[in-house]
Amino acid sequence: MALYPVILCGGSGTRLWPLSRTLLPKQFLSLASTRSMFQDTAARLAALPEAKAPVVVSHMEHRFLAREQLREAGLEPSLHLLEPVGRNTAPAIAAAALCLSRKDPEAMLLVAPSDHVIREPKAFADAVQRAATLAARGRLVTFGVVPTHPATGYGYILPGEAESAVSEAFAIDSFVEKPVEAKAREYMAHGAYWNSGMFLFRASRYLEELRRFRPDIAQAVNLAVDEAAPDLDFVRLDPQAFSGCPSQSVDYAVMERTEDAAVVAARFEWNDVGSWRSLWTLGEKDAAGNSQLGDVILEDASGCYVRAESRLVAALGVENLVIVETGDAVLVAHKDKAEDVKGVVEQLKARDRPEQASHDRVYRPWGYYESIDAGAAYQVKRLMLKKGARISLQRHRRRAEHWVVVAGKARVTRGDEQVVLGPNQSTFIPLGTIHRLENVGEEPLFVVEVQSGDYLGEDDIERFDDDYKRA
Numbered sequence: 001m002a003l004y005p006v007i008l009c010g011g012s013g014t015r016l017w018p019l020s021r022t023l024l025p026k027q028f029l030s031l032a033s034t035r036s037m038f039q040d041t042a043a044r045l046a047a048l049p050e051a052k053a054p055v056v057v058s059h060m061e062h063r064f065l066a067r068e069q070l071r072e073a074g075l076e077p078s079l080h081l082l083e084p085v086g087r088n089t090a091p092a093i094a095a096a097a098l099c100l101s102r103k104d105p106e107a108m109l110l111v112a113p114s115d116h117v118i119r120e121p122k123a124f125a126d127a128v129q130r131a132a133t134l135a136a137r138g139r140l141v142t143f144g145v146v147p148t149h150p151a152t153g154y155g156y157i158l159p160g161e162a163e164s165a166v167s168e169a170f171a172i173d174s175f176v177e178k179p180v181e182a183k184a185r186e187y188m189a190h191g192a193y194w195n196s197g198m199f200l201f202r203a204s205r206y207l208e209e210l211r212r213f214r215p216d217i218a219q220a221v222n223l224a225v226d227e228a229a230p231d232l233d234f235v236r237l238d239p240q241a242f243s244g245c246p247s248q249s250v251d252y253a254v255m256e257r258t259e260d261a262a263v264v265a266a267r268f269e270w271n272d273v274g275s276w277r278s279l280w281t282l283g284e285k286d287a288a289g290n291s292q293l294g295d296v297i298l299e300d301a302s303g304c305y306v307r308a309e310s311r312l313v314a315a316l317g318v319e320n321l322v323i324v325e326t327g328d329a330v331l332v333a334h335k336d337k338a339e340d341v342k343g344v345v346e347q348l349k350a351r352d353r354p355e356q357a358s359h360d361r362v363y364r365p366w367g368y369y370e371s372i373d374a375g376a377a378y379q380v381k382r383l384m385l386k387k388g389a390r391i392s393l394q395r396h397r398r399r400a401e402h403w404v405v406v407a408g409k410a411r412v413t414r415g416d417e418q419v420v421l422g423p424n425q426s427t428f429i430p431l432g433t434i435h436r437l438e439n440v441g442e443e444p445l446f447v448v449e450v451q452s453g454d455y456l457g458e459d460d461i462e463r464f465d466d467d468y469k470r471a
Contacts, residue, residue, distance in 0.1 A: 001108045001136060001202070002052055003128075004078070005045035006096045009038060009058035009066055009114045010086050014342040015275045018329035019309070022357040027115040028065055031273060032282055038066065038114040039073045045112060046075055048125055053078035055100065057092045060084060063234055064365035064468065082231070084239040089197075090253035091245045094210055094221040095237055097203035108135055109206065111199040111250075116272050117282060123268035130166045131200040131264045137165070140201040140209065142172075142255060144193025144263040145270045150184035153274060153339065155195035155251075157263050158187065168265035175256050193263060196270060199250065206254065213257045220245035231469055276322040276331075277338040280305035294325075303335070327360040365468045366391055367444070379456045382406075383437070385445040390438035392466035399453030399460060401429040406448055409441030434464060 013026030020026035027038045035043075042054055053076060058066045060082045070077060081095050093111055100107040110128060118124050131141040144157045155177055159170035175195065179187065211218040220241055227238035255261050271278055283291030283305065290298055294308030296315075303320040306313055310327045322338055324331045333341065348356035361370045366389035372380040385391070385408075393413065403412065404426040412419050412427050413436040420440065421427060429435045431453060439445035463470065 001106045001132075002104055003048065003050055003108045003110055003132065004052045004096075004100055004104075004203075005042075005048070005054040006093065006109050006111045007038070007041055007045065007054050007056050007114050008089060008092055008111065009056060009062060010083060010092060011113070011115055012086075013115065014345040015339060016273070016279075017341050017345050018324060018326045018331050018355065019307070021355075021359060023061065023362060024065070024359060025062070026273065027113075028062070028069060031279060032117045032271075035073065036069055037117065037273065039069050041112055041114050041116065042070060042075050043073055044118060044121060044124065045110065047121060048110075048128055051110070055079045055081070055096050057081045057083065057096055059086065060236065065363055067233065068365075080234045081228075082234050082236045083242060084237065085243050087242065087245050087247045089250045090210065090214065090248045091217055091221050091242070093199075093250055094207065094218060095225055095242075097206050098221060098225045099235075101203040101207060105204060107203040108132065109199070109201060109203050113197050113272070116196070116198075116270065118268055118270055120268035124266070127264055127266045127268070128200065130169055133166050134163060134169055134262050134264070135200045135202055135205075138202070138205055139260050139262040140205060140255060140258055141169075141199065141262045141264060143196045143198045143200075143266040145196050145266045145268075147184075147188050147192070147194050150181050150188055151194065152178055152181055152184055153278075154178060154272075156184070156187045156192040157195050158190065158192050159263055163262060166264065168267075170263055172255075172261040172263050175251060193265065194270070195251070196266060197272070199255070205260070209254045209258045209260070214246070214248065214253045217246055217248065217253060275338040276305055276324065276333070276341070277335050280322070280335065305335070329355050364391075365389075369449070372448075374456075377452060377454060377456075379451040381449045381451070383445075383447040383449055385410075385437065385439040385447070387439055387442060387444065390467065391436060392461070392463040392468075392470065393434060393436045394461050394463050395432055395434045396453070396460050397432065397462070398455040399451050400431045401435075402450040402452075403427050403429065403437065404448045404450075406446040408439060408443050408445035410445055410447060411438040411440045412436070413438075 013020035016026045028036050030036050056077045063082055134141050158173040160173035161171045163169040224237040224241035229236045280291050285291050288302040290304045292306045295312045296306045296308050299316045301315050301318050306323045308325045313325050320335045322333045345356050361368050367384040367386045370382045405421045405423055410421045415433050
C-alpha cells in the first residue's frame with residue numbers, strides 16, 4: 001500500500017502572537033530551527049521509506065506562502081487542496097482521503113499537523129512502520145507520545161488491550177481532555193499517552209467510519225470535492241459546499257466512536273509548540289534558565305523567554321516572563337499565563353486592529369511589502385519583487401502612487417506606455433491609471449512606494465490581469 005503524507009496547515013496559532021498572525025501563522029515561521037515548522041514537517045515526512053509526495057491542505061490565503069516554502073525545501077506536493085474556510089480536522093482529512101481514494105483505492109494516509117516539532121526521525125519512522133502494520137489490517141491508528149511530565153496542556157489517550165501483532169500498540173480504552181495536574185499524574189501512572197494529533201489509516205476506512213458516524217460531514221465534503229475547481233497548481237474545494245460543512249475534529253467525529261481505533265507508543269521528543277512556554281521548553285537556556293533570541297541583554301533574570309526581532313530588548317530583575325518584540329508590537333506575560341495570549345488577539349480583533357492579522361511585512365505571491373510610514377492621507381511602503389515576478393495589472397480609485405526604484409531593474413506599465421527603470425529612477429501613477437510593476441532583472445527588485453489619497457486600504461485594487469488568479 002502506498003503511503004501518502006497529508007499535511008494539515010489550517011491553524012492560526014493565536015497563542016504565539018505577536019509573532020504568529022492571521023496572514024503568517026506559526027507553521028510558516030522559523031521557531032524551532034532555521035526552517036519553518038511546515039518545511040521541517042514536509043522534509044521529515046518525505047524522508048520516510050516509500051512515502052509519496054505530500055498532500056497539503058491549507059487555507060486559500062496561505063496557498064502561495066505554502067508553495068514557496070515547499071519550493072525552498074526542494075519538495076513538490078502531489079496535491080494541494082485549498083479550504084475556503086476552516087472547518088477543523090475531520091473535513092480536511094476527509095477531503096484529502098476522498099481525492100486520494102479515487103486515485104488509489106488502497107491509499108494509506110499519514111496525517112500530520114504542520115506545526116509540530118519532532119527531533120528523532122529514526123524513532124518517528126519506527127512508530128510509522130508499526131502504525132502502518134495495524135492500518136493495513138483496517139485499524140485507525142493514532143500516535144501516543146510517551147509523556148515526560150504530567151502536562152496539563154495536552155489531551156491523553158488511555159490504552160486498552162495490547163495488539164498481538166505489533167509491539168507497543170494497543171486498542172484505545174478512551175480519550176480524555178486536558179486534565180488538572182493531579183489527574184495528569186494519575187494518567188501517567190496508568191500508562192496513558194499524550195494525544196499527538198497524528199494519524200495513520202487507509203483512506204477508504206476513514207471515509208467508511210466518517211459516513212457511519214458523521215454522514216453530514218461526509219456528504220458536505222463529497223459535494224465540495226465533486227464541485228472543486230483547479231486553480232493554477234491548486235485545487236479549490238467548492239466554497240458553498242465546504243462552508244456549509246459542520247466543523248469538528250477527527251477525534252470527536254471518528255476516533256472516539258470507532259471500535260477499530262488503536263494507538264502506537266511514540267518514543268520520540270515531541271512538542272506541539274502551542275504556546276510561548278513550549279518554545280521556552282525547546283530552546284537552549286543559560287545557567288539561569290533563560291532562553292533568548294536576537295539582540296537581548298539580561299541582568300538578574302531567570303526562567304525567561306526573551307525574543308527580539310527588530311531592536312534591542314533589555315530585561316532586569318525579572319523571572320519567569322515571556323517577552324517577545326516585533327516591529328509593531330511587544331508582548332510581556334508571565335509564563336503561567338502564556339496560554340492566555342489568544343485573549344489579547346480577541347481584543348485586537350474586537351478593536352479592528354491590524355496587528356492581529358499582519359506584520360509590518362506582508363507576504364504576497366510576487367514577494368512582499370513593508371510599511372515604513374503612514375499619515376492621514378499618505379503611506380510609504382517598501383516593495384520586494386522576486387526575479388521574474390510582477391504584480392497584477394490594476395488601478396486604484398482613491399489613491400495615486402509614486403514609485404522609486406532602489407535596487408534592481410523594473411518594467412512599469414502605466415496606461416498605454418511601458419518604461420524600464422533602474423536604481424534612483426522613478427515614475428508617478430496618477431489616480432485611476434491602469435498600471436503594473438514587473439521585475440525584469442536578475443536580482444530581487446526593491447521599490448519605495450509613496451501612496452497619497454483619501455483612502456489607502458488594500459481593498460482599493462481593481463485587477464484586470466493577474467498571474468496568480470486572485471479576485
